[in-house]
Amino acid sequence: MKKRTLLIVITLFTAFTYAQTSNSDLIEKLDINTSKSELKWSCEYAFYFGGHDGTINFENGYFLKQNGAITGGAFTIDMNSIKNLDIKNAEANAGLVEHLKNEDFFDVKKFPKSKLVITKVTYHDATHMRMEANLKIKDITLPVNFQAEVDYQKKEMTTRFKIDRTLWGVTYNSKEVEGKLKDGLISDAIGFEVKLSL
Numbered sequence: 001m002k003k004r005t006l007l008i009v010i011t012l013f014t015a016f017t018y019a020q021t022s023n024s025d026l027i028e029k030l031d032i033n034t035s036k037s038e039l040k041w042s043c044e045y046a047f048y049f050g051g052h053d054g055t056i057n058f059e060n061g062y063f064l065k066q067n068g069a070i071t072g073g074a075f076t077i078d079m080n081s082i083k084n085l086d087i088k089n090a091e092a093n094a095g096l097v098e099h100l101k102n103e104d105f106f107d108v109k110k111f112p113k114s115k116l117v118i119t120k121v122t123y124h125d126a127t128h129m130r131m132e133a134n135l136k137i138k139d140i141t142l143p144v145n146f147q148a149e150v151d152y153q154k155k156e157m158t159t160r161f162k163i164d165r166t167l168w169g170v171t172y173n174s175k176e177v178e179g180k181l182k183d184g185l186i187s188d189a190i191g192f193e194v195k196l197s198l
Contacts, residue, residue: 028065032075034058036156036197039077043165044187051187052096057081059113061196063157070129070150070157071121075196077114079106104172111138119143127151131159137168155198162189 037058044051061075082100087093101108120132132145146161166174166188173186 026066027071030063030065030198032058032061032063033197034060036195037061038193038195040193041082042191042193043189045185052084053086054082054084054097056083058196063196063198064118069121069123073118075116077116079108079112079114082106082108105170107138114138116144135163135168138170140168142167157196158194160191160193162191164188165190 034057039056039058040053041056042051042053057078059076059078062073063070064072080101082097084093084096084100087096100106115136116133117136118131118133122130122132124130127150129148129150130145131148132143134141135144144161144163146159148157148159150157165171170190174188
């Protein structure tokens with residue numbers, strides 16, 4: 001009888017311990033709402049004021065959550081969805097968008113998707129964090145990092161960061177690549193303003 005009782009106690013303890021471990025190790029996948037999420041881009045001319053800005057759509061994406069905290073995620077960007085917001089003339093607007101899509105810039109026929117994969121999250125406090133990620137553009141994957149903020153009531157994360165476009169093979173009218181002063185040179189920095197909503 002004592003052996004049987006002891007066996008039951010050991011079994012229950014093992015099950016409880018396993019359940020605790022399983023719950024704490026459980027990784028939850030949280031899909032983003034692509035219709036609410038936003039990805040805005042901006043780029044300026046190198047030597048005079050002005051530039052362009054617009055949007056790109058997320059095709060899909062998700063966060064990974066463990067122990068109540070965001071620990072990772074992956075987001076696919078539809079490069080064919082590039083839009084310009086600052087040019088009001090329809091013909092000029094369409095011309096810029098087509099230029100951004102061709103071989104001079106993102107060559108979207110050959111590289112229709114870009115991807116951001118979060119590899120590490122370091123929390124400053126409950127709502128602010130530093131994220132490390134791999135960004136893939138034109139089949140080139142490089143590390144990036146940025147500061148982010150989470151609004152748990154709105155169920156969204158926001159961040160702003162810049163990249164050097166030449167590192168991803170986007171070198172058209174680059175001041176660094178051209179190595180000289182001329183009209184029309186474009187800053188090597190592309191700015192992104194991101195809102196990811198669940």
